[in-house]
Amino acid sequence: MKANCKQLTFNDFFENFDDFVNTKKPMFLELFENYIDIKSFIPHEFYESYYSSTGRPRDYSLQAMILALIFKCFFSLPKISILILFLSISSELRSACGFTSVPHKSQFSRFMTDFYHEINLMFHRLVDITQPICEEIDPFKSSILISDTTGFEGYVKENNPKFFNSILKASKTLAKVLKSKGQGEDFNIHNHAYSKMPKTSSANDDIKLCYLNGHFGYYLKANIVTDDLGIVRHIDFYEPDEDCNVDSPDSLKDKYDSKTLIPVLENFSSLHPSFSYKYFLGDSGFDACDNYEYLCKDKGIIPIISINPRNQSDLPETGFNELGVPTCPNDHSLTMKFDGVTREKGRADRLKWLCPKSNILLAGITQLISLIILYRTNNTNHPRAIKSIVTQL
Template sequence: MPVSAKQLNFTDISTEFDKFYNKNQNNLLGLLDQFINISDFIPFSFYQKYYSHFGRKRNFSLESMINAFILKNILSLPSIDLLISLLNISSEMRQFCGFLKVPHKSQFSRFKVNFFDALNDLFNNLVDVTEEISKDINPFLASFLITDTTGFEAYVTENNPKFYHSELKKAKSYANRIAKDSPNSTFDVEKYAQSQMPKFASSNTDVKLTYLNGHFGYFQKCVISTNALGVVRNVNFYDTHNNLDQDLRPQDIKDNYDAKSLIPSLETYFQLHPNFSYKYFLGDAGFDADDNYAYLLKRKIMPIISLNPRNSPNLPQPGFNQVGVPLCPYDSSLPMVYDGITREKGRADRIKYICPKAKKININGKLSYILNCENPCTSSKCGRIKQITIHHNYRFNSSIPRDSLKWQKLYRLRTICERSICQIKNFIQIKSSRVRNTVSLKSDILLACISQLIAFILIFKSKNYDKPLAIKSLIA
């Protein structure tokens, strides 16, 4: 049977690419040439840093390097190697970027590492520009601030499935030894294997073990905020210092709040953009904390946050007497007993009350509880404990009732942020790019967000308002 497939050589690939480009150049490069001048958005401080670094003997302009990264992200090219190959093939792409010759791979890598702070400035400048555009397109959707935590999987050995399977194999061998000594043992092999995973990657301590996207892995964590149009507003790498004067951490604002990630992220954002204001905040159950509600209400932003079931245990809830002391759930005549203030790292201070029928005793220098109750409301040996935050009931005193149709419709808009994050990850092609350096990975994330904002401006100027993030339609 004859072979029907046609053997392609490099000349054929180049010819086909030229045909593709000539057919679609008006949809992408032509639009970029017509509507986007990247120098209009680059802060003067970025020019200073770039040209003071390279001096007069520079082979590539700042605009050329940024245009190359924007083109890479909009086309979702998985690696710098592929970008370089396409630049070598296409003279039109080189002309758009402004390259007389194609930079080496190492020059792209050094650019991301050396100018991370300047890329942050460029991103924030574009946020200012696109805020007004968002209000022009749809003022209602622009009045939402939607925030979600996410992680970008790093290229480290620990993320290889073989690494976990090796720990699982060791755990099974350990379980066999335990079974010989204790046949009735309930040893959990998977939990033990997971407990043996290192807390951070050996080659990069900034990449920590986290449960994200439905599985354990080693991620660069960050908090991303968008509006209800899906346009990214803020990127905050809250677990590591990002060299911003406005960068805040939980310990910096402990006197007023003690939230883990949301408040530091939003404080940084509003210090960078003091004139921005929003009517609604949307967040998933992970942000269901009293401090977050208090902070948002202080900012005059209406919180629309789903309740976290882990914050509401399935136990009979105690009532309160006239002075605010919780009462026994089964006997309202018995007030619970004050037991001091609970202070934990990463959480708000709480007032602790214990069961009125529990007593604290000291046995051999160890504090223990004795419960004397015939009908306990919990299976705990120390009886019921009620922890009350200082600003109690912010969670339940919602401005819009959670069972109302309006709340449910507004909360559905939260998925827009998730789709925007998915688009950013698609730009980076993180599993194919194999970025090891932390700063380089953060720069990739910022460049992906910059590319989204540039595409959003392009779509606006080309008057495609109905789908403000339909970036792929530009190259369809």
């Protein structure tokens, strides 16, 4: 009878053990070790903050903690607990990070919380290092700046569907009460429910009620700046003072977009003053006079921004004559009349132009009203000299 098991010898065990020990590292880890010197990317301020915040030596080095979190992003691991599991079962990954033991979950959490500003410094240092690389890869695409707003959904109770459903249930109950009393014909249940939702999360005031991705939710708003290669250049969590009580959710989003562009680009320019760009690409949310003036006049950048349909008029398109003066949208042969400059707080200065026909009609109305005044004051001897007579009354 043939044996079902093979007898292992010490020689076989040695060969298998040798193969296990000398197993080639994953290609990714080899590339990382050969081409990346993580120490050169860490700002000196990061070292000072990390090693001076305690009075005793750290259990884990700064490079090891940073590498572990970088590998978490590389492998698209959603949670720290999964990263810890990978570190526990992979000796190659532990060795690449520089760990002799696996840190606790709370140590990673405290690291990201306590050293947020230092991580931000490291990010912008890498932006400076990678800018020449982007320019070498494609000079044209690296000269294009792209910005867009986004939001990071918070893990808070307000984002749980049950939270909104409880408010919606109360609104439905109120609607029934109003209906029983013969009231509330125009009562909108969903609008009432949204109006009762808190403006900020109870766990974190920075996580606010926003309209993003086609629905309401509690997000941490941010503005992402990239070049045309798709390489991130700046991440800004600027939050303007805004009124949430607007006509529609889309109007709220456009208002936020238009107000954030200038402060975000100012922060970006202050961190990287040597960077220069030729073009700016943005969606219709950035269609505002202040943004155009800032990009063209202050930064020398050509803006390429979609026109916001909410800023358009139902009138036909206005033309221009050879001198650049706008013409009447209904009759391009008529030149518009300049009517001064409009200056409002918080808005860009605007030039006012009146339709020549409307100006003539207003002049006619003025003459007729003056005639009525002359008639009622018994001064009808010179009805055609109305203006001079009225001013003397």
